[in-house]
Amino acid sequence: QVQLQESGPGLVKPSQTLSLTCTVSGASIRNGAYYWSWIRQYPGKGLEWMGYVYYTGSTYYNPSLKSRLIMSVDLSKNQFSLKVNSVTAADTAVYFCARGDIVGTEYSWFDPWGQGTLVTVSS
Amino acid sequence: EVVLTQSPATLSFSPGERATLSCRASQSVSNYLAWYQQKRGHGPRLLIYDASNRATGIPARFSGSGSGTDFTLTISSLEPEDFAVYYCQQRSNWPYTFGQGTKLEIK
Numbered sequence: 001q002v003q004l005q006e007s008g009p010g011l012v013k014p015s016q017t018l019s020l021t022c023t024v025s026g027a028s029i030r031n032g033a034y035y036w037s038w039i040r041q042y043p044g045k046g047l048e049w050m051g052y053v054y055y056t057g058s059t060y061y062n063p064s065l066k067s068r069l070i071m072s073v074d075l076s077k078n079q080f081s082l083k084v085n086s087v088t089a090a091d092t093a094v095y096f097c098a099r100g101d102i103v104g105t106e107y108s109w110f111d112p113w114g115q116g117t118l119v120t121v122s123s
Numbered sequence: 124e125v126v127l128t129q130s131p132a133t134l135s136f137s138p139g140e141r142a143t144l145s146c147r148a149s150q151s152v153s154n155y156l157a158w159y160q161q162k163r164g165h166g167p168r169l170l171i172y173d174a175s176n177r178a179t180g181i182p183a184r185f186s187g188s189g190s191g192t193d194f195t196l197t198i199s200s201l202e203p204e205d206f207a208v209y210y211c212q213q214r215s216n217w218p219y220t221f222g223q224g225t226k227l228e229i230k
Contacts, residue, residue, distance in 0.1 A: 047167075047210060047221035062218040096166050108214065109157045111178060113166030 002026040004097050004114035012091075012121050018084040022097030022114060029078050030055050035100045035107055036080045038071065040093040041116065048093075052100065052107070053080050087121045094118050125149055125213050127222035135230040136201055144196040144225045146211035151191045155215040158187055158196045161208045161224075170209075171196060201227075 008020035022036070029036065037052040051061035053071040061069045070083040084091060095117055098110040126149040136142050146156065154174040159167035169178040171187035174194060184199045198205055206229050211222040 045208070045224055047212075047224075049219045049221070060217070064218070098166070106214075109169055109172045109178075109212075110159075110167075111169035113168070115164065116166050 002112055006095060006097050006114045006117040010118055012087055013123050014088055014121055015086055018087050018119055020082045020095055022080050024078050029073055030075055033102055035102055037098045037100055038082045039096045039098055042093050089121050092121045124218055125152060125216050125220050127211050127213060127220055129211060129222035129225045133226045133228060135228050137230045138201050138203055140201050142198045142201055142227060144209055146194045146222050148192045148213060152213040152215035154190045155213055156194050157212045159210045167210060
């Protein structure tokens with residue numbers, strides 16, 4: 001059974017960097033049949049796909065966030081990570097990591113997801 | 124980007140009733156639409172993918188239909204555990220986007 005678990009600080013000060021890690025169990029990040037995404041959910045419940053990282057380290061980010069994001073993988077720990085630079089209160093959200101299938105050349109649906117971690121941006 | 128509109132924001136039903144949820148896309152997404160269920164304190168769970176295919180382990184009371192811009196999730200007979208928030212998501216165009224969700228509450 002594949003499980004994903006987010007971890008990281010729950011409180012970040014404005015202008016600083018938000019850093020989160022997703023630990024994957026029950027599956028290997030090295031498996032080229034999957035891609036690994038970060039998705040956040042605002043307090044008003046809207047969901048925003050932030051970007052993905054592939055096991056090779058290649059990434060694709062949501063254009064609305066591209067200038068502030070860095071995603072990476074740590075194959076030795078079976079983890080992938082998210083950094084968001086220059087955060088503001090608008091980055092306050094629950095952050096989820098999720099696995100996506102790659103079917104042929106298509107980047108498919110998100111399944112499963114982690115349970116999410118709340119990050120609050122406040123001084 | 125593709126905007127997905129789910130309406131209404133809240134629906135009220137009694138257990139055993141049939142529920143129909145709607146998702147409309149701002150442009151055609153073909154059949155590249157999924158439905159997720161989210162319960163409090165958990166990440167969303169994939170229910171339906173490619174508009175009409177049930178994900179592994181999803182009960183047969185859940186079904187999806189539609190293509191292009193108009194999609195429907197139907198729950199044929201509501202069980203107590205089905206009262207949750209439901210989101211649609213498209214993967215026709217990057218960035219992948221989600222609807223705002225419909226909350227299914229007990230009447």
